[in-house]
Amino acid sequence: MKYPCLISPKDRAEEIRKLLMEKKLLLKNIRIKRDENYVYFPIKEKIKIKGCETGEEEFKKFEVKSYNDILREKGIKIDSISIDFIGEIAIIKLKDCENVEDVAHAIMEANRHIKTVCIDRGVKDDYRIRDIKIVAGEENTETIHTEYGVKMKMDISKVYFSPRLAEERMRIAKQVGNKDIVIDMFAGIAPFGLIIAKYAKPEKIYAIDKNPYAIKYARDNVRINKMEDIIEVKEGDAEKIIQKLPYANHIIMNLPHKSFYFLPYAIRRGKIIHYYEILEKNRIDDRVKDIKNLAEKENYEAEIKDVRIVGSYSPSKLKFGIDIEIKN
Template sequence: MESLCLVVPKMRAEPIRRKLMEKGILRKELQIRSDKRSVYFPISQRIDLGFPIETEDFKESEEQVTDYRVLVDIPDELRPLLPSSYDSLGTIAIVKIADEVAPFAKQIGQAIIATQKSIKTVCQDAGVVDQFRTRNVKVVAGEKTTETLHREYGMVFKIDVAKAFFSPRLATEREIVAKQVRPGEVVIDMFSGVGPFAIMIARTKQPKVVYAIDVNPDAISLLKENLVLNKVVSVTPILGDARAEIASLEKADRIIMNLPHQASEFVADAMRALKPAGVVHYYEIIEDSKLGERLDMIANLARGEGLVMKELARRKVKSYSPTMNFYGLDLQFV
């Protein structure tokens, strides 16, 4: 296959290869060529790096390396500390990197881009910060952007990973919840983010309305864009504190509480906002040994409201640490 290529002396080849990967213009579907003097890098566009650009024929890559760790040049004793997984959101990969291998962050990012054709940007994730649940992210390789379009179950979401939290690992969970919604329901998403739960429900079911609340103005702004992108009209975005906002809304058939570190602080408010026999989809990251205590606490709160809690379903959505898991609980209050 014919392609533009950058012709680089062999002694300069490796740093130039990394630069081309960082800029996202190395054609990974073609095999790099070399002769006694030079390396020929197939590129998708012209770039001025001080080396000649020619047009040459290249073979298509026969085998794509999919494990980025193979490409990372790192001391053997540190190799077990390389991240074993990362989140892919559209064209962005978000990876948590241990302190011991943090000096290799750029190389890790470049290797991920080299092995995943859809990834154009790699961000290092230093955890969720502030009351808006935003990620503390830094671009370590590829295009200098934190915005992307993420596709999920036929829907598209505009995301800015630095401004609003979004987890692609909850895609199956969102489908599970949406399948339970009946036509004409009133649904409240107390912590909606950019709208993945709300939009999936509105797109795949026929709710009367989904009230999507978030305290983060950037999340609500992105949610409004996502409603347009997905041609959804039955979602009402609300910027504000969930506790205050649900008190003024009509009673709900179903409430989604995806705030895994703080949901227990809002569960009594959710109960009061339900219709009789309403359901709460409750999410919490919790020690396995303390889950029973949490359910007892919620049941006691329900009794204080004159209600009885029924556990309809319990799902271990994902692992968080050796002793903690992200749980999804479907709870009915009658």
């Protein structure tokens, strides 16, 4: 059957898909089509988007079943589940469930692009790597994830990555000005740097990490996305490396269990610090005071530009994002 469609260049498909979802224009139960260069989205009504064409195309319908529908049909009930989709891998956290394999297969059936399902048994050590176990599908932990049209390659058993920070990365990219210098002190596979390089016009981004696997994938990602002129990946301890880097307009500190220890190094080296920390819900006001006192001890003034909840961590703890402007 024919439907109106929006034709997006392949490299903008993720951004356009999210936009159409936001505007509730994407038709449900109709299979999106692709060719070598373009992605064809079936839409309810025509919309003008710069760089995209509209038209009419033949599309196929399909029956959509969620993993919950599939499990219900099998008589399986799950109390609480969280799922992260990273490329072709789904990572699940389940509370007291005896039917892990059924759940995993239901997820693969409902999400045809998913080839492997793992359970997440928690993040560990300084490298913040998830302790995972494959429960269904291919024995593979390497994948390529696409975020806002940027390709991010990684092995989820060797590096930290969270797709839940996509909006946070875009939020920061929008604050980066032309010719700015950016330092990501705890860059992992460099997702913040990649998004900033794609959506802002910085002079240079320095992406530091001490996990050799994160460095390998960060370098692969810079190459895959052709950002060699903008992003420089640096292996080692951020505490030491940052001291040798130029003064930065933005410093990103996503090491939420330990960031306060590293904050003096950022205060000395940058103007706006995007700081993340996991704290007890009622500790945030005290932490803001700690940050101001720390800046004063370093002979600076800290102005808090924004405090927000980025995610929940445990029943009593939250992950906070704090934007700090350092003044002389």
